[in-house]
Amino acid sequence: MNASQDHILIVDDDRDIRTLLADYLTRQGLRCSVAANGREMKDALERHRIDLLVLDIMLPGDDGLTLCRNLRAGGPHSRIPVLMLTARGEDMDRIIGLEMGADDYLAKPFVPRELYARIRAILRRTRALPPNMDSETAPPARLVRFGRWRLDTVARHLLDEHDTIVPLSGAEYRLLSIFLGHPQRVLSRDQLMELTHGRESEAFDRSIDLQVSRLRQRLGDSAREPAIIKTVRNEGYVLATTVDAADDLAAP
Numbered sequence: 001m002n003a004s005q006d007h008i009l010i011v012d013d014d015r016d017i018r019t020l021l022a023d024y025l026t027r028q029g030l031r032c033s034v035a036a037n038g039r040e041m042k043d044a045l046e047r048h049r050i051d052l053l054v055l056d057i058m059l060p061g062d063d064g065l066t067l068c069r070n071l072r073a074g075g076p077h078s079r080i081p082v083l084m085l086t087a088r089g090e091d092m093d094r095i096i097g098l099e100m101g102a103d104d105y106l107a108k109p110f111v112p113r114e115l116y117a118r119i120r121a122i123l124r125r126t127r128a129l130p131p132n133m134d135s136e137t138a139p140p141a142r143l144v145r146f147g148r149w150r151l152d153t154v155a156r157h158l159l160d161e162h163d164t165i166v167p168l169s170g171a172e173y174r175l176l177s178i179f180l181g182h183p184q185r186v187l188s189r190d191q192l193m194e195l196t197h198g199r200e201s202e203a204f205d206r207s208i209d210l211q212v213s214r215l216r217q218r219l220g221d222s223a224r225e226p227a228i229i230k231t232v233r234n235e236g237y238v239l240a241t242t243v244d245a246a247d248d249l250a251a252p
Contacts, residue, residue, distance in 0.1 A: 005029065005030060005031040006030050006031065006051040006052065006119075006123055007030075007031040007032075007033065007048055007049060007050050007051050007052075008025055008030050008031065008032050008033070008050070008051065008052050008053075008054060008119060009032075009033050009034070009035060009041065009044050009045070009048070009050045009052070009053050009054065010022055010025075010032060010033070010034045010035070010054045011034075011035045011036075011037075011038075011040075011041045011053065011054065011055045011056060011059065011064070011067070012034075012036070012054075012056040012059075012085065013036050013037060013056065013058070013059050013060055014056075015036070017056075018034040018036070019034075020112065021054070021112060021115065022034050024112040024113075024115075024116070025112070025115075025116060025119070028116050030116075030119070033048055033050070036059075036060075037059055037060050037061050037062075038059065038061055038062040038066075038067050039061070041053075041055075041067060045077050045080075050077070050080055051080070051081075051123065052080065052081045052082075052083065052119055052122060052123060052126075053071075053080050053081065053082045053083070054083050054085065054115070054119070055067060055068060055082055055083070055084055055085065055102075056084075056085040057084060057085065057086050057087070057093050057097065058087070064084060064085070064097070065093070065096055065097060065100050068082055068084065068097065068100040068101055068102055069100040069101070071101070072100060072101035072169050074167065078167065078169075079156065079169070079170055080170075081103045081122045081123070081126050081170050082101065082102045082103055082170075083102070083103060083104050083105070083106060083115075083118055083119060083122060084097040084102040084104070084105040084106070085105070085106055085107075085108060086105050086106070086107050086108065087107065087108055095206075095207070095210060098171070098207050098210050098211060099210055099214065101169035101170075101171065101172075102171070103122050103125075103126075103169075103170050103171045104118055104121075104122055104171075105207075106118055125174055125196065126170055126174075142154050143159075144180050144243060144244070145243070145244045146180060146183070146228070146239070146241045146242065146243045146244070147227075147228060147241045148160060148161045149219060149228075151176060151177075151180060153177075156168060156170075156173045158218065158219075166218055168218065171196065171211055172211070172214060172215050172218060174196050175192070175196055175211050175212070175215055176215055178192065178195045178196060179229060179237075179239040180239065180243050182239070183239045183241065183242060183243040184238065184239065184240065184242075185238060185239075186232045186235050186236050186237070186238045187236050187237055187238065188235060188236035189208045189209070189236055189237075191236065192208045192212075192236065192237070193207075193208055196208070196211070212229060212237055215229065216228070216229055227240065227241075228240065228241055
């Protein structure tokens with residue numbers, strides 16, 4: 001077994017789907033484990049180093065939304081990317097899944113090739129260079145300062161002026177990284193979708209709005225009158241603060 005293979009955990013209570021997806025992804029060069037419920041998922045997470053979780057919403061016992069929320073609540077597995085599988089047309093499940101911290105979603109039925117493409121896109125984004133590292137030789141700035149906040153691009157969490165740690169999900173980290181890489185620049189919803197999800201937004205897809213709302217909550221930014229991430233009507237969003245890089249962990 002190639003030690004560099006990405007390890008995918010598929011959590012679905014349908015044995016045929018688990019087998020189909022695992023066989024296909026294995027043929028694409030990925031390593032796969034499977035689980036039928038939350039208990040088996042937790043056992044697999046303890047036994048293996050999982051790079052990405054494919055999580056079905058409809059599960060016996062704790063459903064996928066609950067498992068995703070619990071995963072994001074903290075612990076050694078809290079930053080594992082999650083691709084949520086939802087029923088076709090269940091917009092509320094998709095919305096809640098993103099609110100729980102899922103990195104992306106895919107509606108059933110789907111072809112395995114689309115799942116594979118989504119998995120590769122998520123893994124590429126997860127491993128993307130942090131902001132302010134624009135050459136192969138330049139060391140990354142561990143801290144990126146904006147307003148009263150600092151983003152630790154190694155630990156991938158926020159620090160406030162009192163050095164209090166605010167954890168971020170993978171999706172929140174990537175979205176904030178995009179804004180920090182483009183300060184004072186209006187980014188449309190389509191641009192944000194492409195940069196964070198690697199695809200164009202679908203009709204009536206408001207997932208970016210939900211993720212911006214979650215990120216504002218992390219930053220203590222007012223929903224009515226935000227000062228950090230502002231809404232530009234009919235255009236998109238803008239990070240309305242200056243951004244500075246620092247290589248140390250000293251308080252500003």
